[in-house]
Amino acid sequence: MDPPQLLNLLARSLAHDTSRPWAMRLCEACVDVLKAQGGAFTVSIGPDERVAVSTPGAFEELEPLQEVLGEGPVHQAMAEDRLVVTHLGAVVDEYPVFSQIVAPAQGGATLYAAPMRAGGRVVGVFSLYVTTDPQARGSQDLQLLADIVGASLLGNAERLDWSGRAWLHRAAGMVIAQLGIRPDDALAVIRAKAFSRSMSLRSVVVDVLERRLTFSRDE
Structure with missing residues (x-):
């Protein structure tokens, strides 16, 4: 065509x-x-x-x-x-x-x-x-x-709807503060958590932002 x-x-x-x-x-x-x-x-x-x-x-x-x-x-x-x-x-x-x-x-x-x-x-x-x-x-x-x-x-x-991306970066910032790691590594941690829990990326991001999910070096 x-x-x-x-x-x-x-x-x-x-x-x-x-x-x-x-x-x-x-x-x-x-x-x-x-x-x-x-x-x-x-x-x-x-x-x-x-x-x-x-x-x-x-x-x-x-x-x-x-x-x-x-x-x-x-x-x-x-x-x-x-x-x-x-x-x-x-x-x-x-x-x-x-x-x-x-x-x-x-x-x-x-x-x-x-x-x-x-x-x-x-x-x-x-x-x-x-x-x-x-x-x-x-x-x-x-x-x-x-x-x-x-x-x-x-x-x-x-x-385009950029809200999901903004949430991801805010969540990554919280993980950076909790673990003292680089931004790329923080995003990788969030993705790994989503995969390990069989959850959507958005669900994990919301849990991080609402402080239901936190990270520490002891995990």
């Missing part, structure tokens, strides 16, 4: 609902255009710093899970600047922990992780979750849409 046609479909899908946050509507419109069952945008806002927007449903926890683990198709697509296709029912050598956790629950789905490019660089990843076979739209349409979205997100960064 050529870019004008794809943009026309995207605009028509976006016009259906104007009441919810713009980034969420854009993500759902992309999923609708590509006839998929779920999707997410992961946008890089700095070294090892990302903010994600996911469509609600069965796949919405997979983006936060990859952030907690520090591995997965999103990381690979962003690092290698290429489309990564992963069948979620199989254990993958590149990200064994992520694929092993996801396989039992999402074995019938395929994840397409396409780098979103703007200004000659990768600014994020568009994840598309597909349970039907074959994919309704080709990988060329997916990559084209990912690049369109990348440019749009980069130009409208102020319209």
